[in-house]
Amino acid sequence: MTTTEGPSGGPAEGLTTSDRILDAALASFATRGYDATSLDALAKGLELTKQSILYWFPSKDAVLEAVIARSAGELSVALETALSDAGAGWVRVEAVVRSVFRVAARQPELLGLLREVGRLGPPAATQMTLALEPLVRRASSFLEAEMDAGTMRRHDPRLLLLAIYSTVIGMVTEVEVLRALGEEPTARSLVRRRTDVLALLRSALVIE
Amino acid sequence: MTTTEGPSGGPAEGLTTSDRILDAALASFATRGYDATSLDALAKGLELTKQSILYWFPSKDAVLEAVIARSAGELSVALETALSDAGAGWVRVEAVVRSVFRVAARQPELLGLLREVGRLGPPAATQMTLALEPLVRRASSFLEAEMDAGTMRRHDPRLLLLAIYSTVIGMVTEVEVLRALGEEPTARSLVRRRTDVLALLRSALVIE
DNA sequence: GAAGTTGTCTACCATTTGGTAAGTGACCAC
DNA sequence: GTGGTCACTTACCAAATGGTAGACAACTTC
Structure with missing residues (x-):
């Protein structure tokens, strides 16, 4: 159903219409938010009509559902890789955090969506x-194992995960707070934030 | 204009109509979000008509503006007190964090609004x-002074502030993430989160 | 070339949205 | 007791919203 147009059938970059819809929807949901995104506006940006969107997806909710499914998949792949790569202890935490920042640089909408969906x-x-x-399960049990091994400070692993999540996601998505602090959200700033959050997490987590 | 009804003129708890509107708006903006809050729904909850809201405030935007003004004021008072109280170094950070959690317990909408407005x-x-x-200025220069005094690890004070902000606000407002981690957002859990975030911040910030 | 099938369109529609206009009853000043 | 203000109402409205119905052109299949 979604691959009917084939690899070169799309009117633009060789993307399926339904994929183009998901791209636009992801971008808009992540920035303007779900409620503030209308099918008409979405369609207009794609040079389509709203009815064409409703041809591919039965409802606006269904678009969101599809966006979530796709995005969660991409996010999982990006993080699972980092999480399953070799290395133990802090090295592994660092790898995961770095991969989140990589996502932030290449596909910030993915993290924006995460926020929006939580809301x-x-x-x-x-x-x-x-x-x-x-x-989440893997990350949680990894942290627990590290704490058991005595390489990381003991905390409730779930709360620790929430803290790490909040810090990293905040560092990456809180554009307005960043501006309030007089820091323009540029690419250079992103690198600085990564360095800083890593240092911060390191001193918070690592024993010795 | 907002105090015309006097201290006992309101139909319910002795509150001005415009104050009741702001209360309801704050609650709804903070939970459902600004876009998902309609004036009609707001009015219905107050047993008023939408037009009465538009009598007190010229537009929906103006309601948001007023909500922000009032909430920012309350938030400032709550935090300025903790920030200006005696004590130095970590004690003062702890006092501020505790006061945020106090707000979270008594008026969670205030923090929810902060999030929503950032979005x-x-x-x-x-x-x-x-x-x-x-x-923000006071907090930032406080942190800088502490770092200069060598009692806290050196970081970019603004990024450090963003990290603290993200962590604390996340711990308090990320209800869905909390649920995803299998932790029900109860009052008891809030206390645990406070304890945990304090321990975490302490090891991240304090030297020695 | 007739019969699908597929993707998009035009034409609607009911509902909800933020906002305007014009009233109405209660109270107050004088 | 009349004029005026105050708080709130009913009556509208234009625009936008998500969604339905049906037409239509392009292409495939036989």
């Missing part, structure tokens, strides 16, 4: 939760 | 920024 609550949040659950 | 961007975010600017 929307169920059922969207539930779907995202379920899709990322394996990742 | 909305200008002009709302700019207004909030300006209103909280003195607070």
Whole structure:
């Protein structure tokens, strides 16, 4: 259903219409937010009509659902790789954090969506939760193992994960707060933030 | 204009109509979000008509503006107190964090609004920024002084502030993430989160 | 070349949105 | 007791929203 146009059938960059819709929807949901995104506006940006969107997806909710499914998949791949790569202890945390910042640089909308979905609550949040659950489980048990091994300070692993999540995601998505602090959200600044958050996390987590 | 009804003129708890409107708006903006909040729904909850809201405030934007102004004021008071109280170094950071958690327990909408406004961007975010600017300045220079004194690890004070902000606000407002981690957002859990975030921040910041 | 199938369009529609206009009853000044 | 203000109402409205129905052109299949 989504691959009917083939690799070269799309009117633009060789993308399926449904993929182009998901791209635009992801971008708009992540920045303007779900509620503030209208199908008409979405369609206009794609040089389509709203009805064409509703041809590919039965409803606006279904578009969100598809966006979440796709994005959660991409996010999982990006992080699972870092999480399963060799290395232990702090090195592994650093690898994961770095991969989040890599996502922030290449596809900031992915992290913006994560935020937006958390704000929307169920059922969207539930779907995202379920899709990322394996990742969370692995990360949580990794932290626990490290604490058991005595290489990281002891905390409730779930709260620790929430703290890391909040810090990293905040550092990457809190554009307005950044501006409030007089720091323009540029690419250079992103690197600086990465360096800083890594140093911060390191002193918070690592024993010795 | 807002005090015409006097201290006992309100139909319910002795509150001005315009204050009741702001209360309801704050709650709804903070939870459902600005876009998802309609004047009709707001009015219905207050047993008023939408037109009565538009009698007190010229537009929906103006309601948001007023909500931000009032909330930023309350937030400033709560935090300025903690920030200006006696004590130095870590004790003072702890006092501020504790006061944020106190707000989270008594008026969680205040922090929810902070989040929502950051998401909305200008002009709302700019207004909030300006209103909280003195607070940010004081906090930033406090951290810088501590780092100069060698009692806290050296970081870019603004990025450090962003990290602390993200962590604390995240710990307090990321209900869905909390749920995703299998932690129900109860009052008891809030206390645990406070303990945990304090321990975490302490090891991240304090030298020795 | 007739019969699908596919992707997009035009034409609608009911509902909701923020906002305007014009009233109405209660209270107050004089 | 009349004029005026105050708080709130009913009656509208234009625009936008998500969604339906049906037409239509392009292409494939036989």
